[in-house]
Amino acid sequence: MDTSLSTDFLQLIKTRRSIRGPLLDATVAISDDEITMLMDAARFAPSGSNAQSWYFILIENKSIIEQFVTLTKEKVEEISKAIEGQSHAAEISLYLKNFYSFAGAPYLMVFCIRKRDNPLMRYLRVGDKFKDELLALSNTEIISISMAMENFALMAHALNIGTCVMTGPLLVREQMEKILELHASYSIVALSTVGKIRKVGEVAEIDKNYEMNVPRRKDIDKILKRVK
Numbered sequence: 001m002d003t004s005l006s007t008d009f010l011q012l013i014k015t016r017r018s019i020r021g022p023l024l025d026a027t028v029a030i031s032d033d034e035i036t037m038l039m040d041a042a043r044f045a046p047s048g049s050n051a052q053s054w055y056f057i058l059i060e061n062k063s064i065i066e067q068f069v070t071l072t073k074e075k076v077e078e079i080s081k082a083i084e085g086q087s088h089a090a091e092i093s094l095y096l097k098n099f100y101s102f103a104g105a106p107y108l109m110v111f112c113i114r115k116r117d118n119p120l121m122r123y124l125r126v127g128d129k130f131k132d133e134l135l136a137l138s139n140t141e142i143i144s145i146s147m148a149m150e151n152f153a154l155m156a157h158a159l160n161i162g163t164c165v166m167t168g169p170l171l172v173r174e175q176m177e178k179i180l181e182l183h184a185s186y187s188i189v190a191l192s193t194v195g196k197i198r199k200v201g202e203v204a205e206i207d208k209n210y211e212m213n214v215p216r217r218k219d220i221d222k223i224l225k226r227v228k
């Protein structure tokens with residue numbers, strides 16, 4: 001194995017950060033070549049039975065993004081109101097603000113999957129006999145698109161493009177699907193901000209206090225059990 005390539009690759013993985021709306025520069029466009037590279041990275045991800053039951057919508061329309069922000073914000077306010085008076089209500093309300101932190105993003109990528117498209121479910125005509133066993137496979141499409149999302153995020157990072165995968169806005173998934181006129185057989189799994197990272201002079205905003213701002217990771221010995 002080429003060690004410099006693997007070290008660089010690990011470095012790329014470790015330095016990717018979630019870049020939310022305010023850190024993205026709405027005045028700089030993403031080129032068609034960059035979009036092609038991002039999509040190549042996404043579509044070369046593995047997928048269950050190579051079904052590739054995914055669909056991507058790149059929103060380049062500012063008013064649609066603003067509409068999504070407004071809808072999510074309204075829903076968050078509704079939830080915050082409903083929990084008023086409960087313990088930790090203030091903390092939770094603050095946390096919920098992260099659900100619309102894509103505000104200001106110049107582009108939004110919408111990751112969708114085709115619902116109930118597991119090929120095994122379709123081809124194995126065994127009635128209800130193995131229902132429970134086959135249910136274990138029901139996450140296949142979500143896992144597949146998650147792999148595509150990570151490829152997308154890492155490719156973006158290599159291109160100095162910021163992304164932040166988000167599920168918070170799914171609070172208003174149905175409304176978003178309606179606005180996008182998404183076919184009924186598809187459903188939105190996550191969104192991601194996309195855009196060039198804002199710079200102050202030559203320094204990208206994300207680089208200010210970078211080390212301090214890296215979200216801590218659990219130690220390997222806390223999350224890995226080795227069975228020999």
Ligand SMILES: Cc1cc2nc3c(=O)[nH]c(=O)nc-3n(C[C@H](O)[C@H](O)[C@H](O)COP(=O)(O)O)c2cc1C
Binds near residue numbers: 098100169
């Ligand atoms: C499935 C998923 C959902 C997420 N949803 C949100 C979200 O709704 N709002 C947000 O601001 N960040 C969201 N994030 C970003 C995480 O907060 C972020 O990945 C985490 O804090 C680690 O930071 P890093 O990505 O910079 O390493 C999400 C990430 C994932 C993988």
